Amino acid sequence: MTAEDDSTWLIELESAILDGCTPQEINAITKGKKIPESLRPDVWLVCLNCHDMGNQLLMFDEIFDLTNQNELRDNVKKFVRKLDNDDDEKLSVISDIESILTFYCKSRSITYASNNGWIEILYPLLSLKLPRSDTYNMFERILKLYIPNGCTSNGVPFHILRLIIQYHDPELCSFLDTKRITPEQYCMPWLKSLFSGTCNLEVVLFMWDLYFQRSDPFFIFFLCLIMIINAREQLLQMKNEDKATIVQILSKMPSDLEANDVSDFCSLAHYYSLKTPVSFREDVLEVLFSESGLEINSKLYSQALCLPVAVHELIESATVDVADADAVKFFLVDCRPAEQYNAGHLSTAFHLDCNLMLQEPNAFTTAVQGLLNSQRQALAAGSLAAGEHLCFVSSGRTEEDSYAHMVVASFLKKNIKHVSMLDGGFVAIHDYFGPHMTDCLEEHNTSVCLVCAPNNNNNDNVVQQSVNKTRDNIPAIQLFSKLSSAMKAKSQEVKGKLIEYIVNPNSNVNNGDWHVSANDRKEQRYRNVPPVFSINDEDEDTHSDYRRDSNTDNIDEIVELQSFLKSQHVVDNFSCQEVLSNGYMFDSYLVITETHLVILREIPNKKGAVKVLSRRPLSTIVKITAKKRHPELITFKYGVPDGDNLLIKDMDRFLIPNAAVATKIVSNQIVSQLDNKLQ
């Protein structure tokens, strides 16, 4: 980068500040670059939103009569004595700090307490050499926006920090737990002063530059996390040291930070914040960062087994664009007993029966191995159900939750990272979908589902049965689809409109395309209305019997393959084999156009020529299923709505080497078609 480029952003920054920009705009301009000293005061005033605060110190009566005024004065003097400034400067710093803190206490009728971090926060602010009223306003804003409430013994912030450490480094967390070291013992000053009490001034100024631009009060937790994880190797080697030594080492960690490290340090913290579920913040945001005086039951966090995840985050994460590599993606582990799982579950859920752990430990170990393998495979394949983050779903009923907790604890004990639990368990999923629940759950059976019919108690008999069933199911990975997740998101968005569209598809689309036959009567009726893409071993080919084989009656449409593939509306094509119900396979091409799924079959001895076997309107695809054990074996089912049910009219089955990609493109195309209709 040339010097010229370098100054452009500064000019941009200067003019943005003059135009009254937002912290986000500043962030976009600086991109983490070091802000020159001359611009820092303005940047901070903007980021802390101090512009309209006026001169509050005009209200100060200049009478220093706090009950513990002497204590305050001593603390200030003690602090300033350690500074390098010359004597005149020291005097003015002492006077500024004492005035500001005295007025702050008096105007709010609060009592000053030693070691509350205030003096440390004021010092970097004074270094900006702004008018005292600006310094005061910034100080007030920082306390309000960035210093978590409850930085006391057994306070909520420390329990939250512990959960975050555990989430990213369970081994280190368990080491500290074993030593009975809790975050409050070493990072109280970090939180109370945003590291100002422990880092040198240059580091603090640069860190705060980046911090205030982010406007994210939770960032402090990730800065703390990096500080701790950064020393993990050193800490883990201290197994034989006593607690006090380790606490001392930890406490001093930030003082080693140098200005050159700050940028990397903050980038790392940013990275970890992206790799952490966010919904737990919602419940505590107001408690930690407002003057509402709200109290939160700290037991919720001190006793939490792991980080809680809210149901909306779980569902929404499944709909995030796969290309967004940084987003938290969950691998769902449903650990309810089998009979509950079988009465309704999310299609993405891997089932791990918590009863198994006690009743058949060996089978449980195998199942866990299967789970971790499936997770690895899904990740490697870039599957839609893939996620590095394990989210456990319990029943949400006290009866079973203790078993679920044992399962989760067993994962943590193995030092498995990124372990969370769904807040409220399956009940929360059930409630979340509300009236759309039947459309969104797989195999939901209202007469057996314990949320729908809470009186269905599981007796020993059922539990025994469940163990047997589960063994058959393992490893039972069920993959989510872009289609069904997109549907869910949409269904939230348009409040049922989408469902309506699927129930009443455009009449000209299915006009005459159906192979209605006498067999229809015998067809299984589907309770689910929206298209569902799932990977499972259900419906063992009940429909293959009347798969059309009447092509011979039609006049064959022969086309030239390459020119067909180049035609205008073709979105993509996949070489595959069509599998007939009698097991015969034919080399074929699955061609996805903007509106249709076209099946082309190669003609033996006629190179380059193919027969157009069928043209399926995309809107008639109601189900795409894959085999658990043969994920490349894909079945497309076509149907029409029949009242509240879905009538399956026909199906095609293929062996597609690139099945995941192919089904994704088909799903996307169906969704985008729906999108067009909704507009």
Ligand SMILES: [Zn+2]
């Ligand atoms: Zn139910």
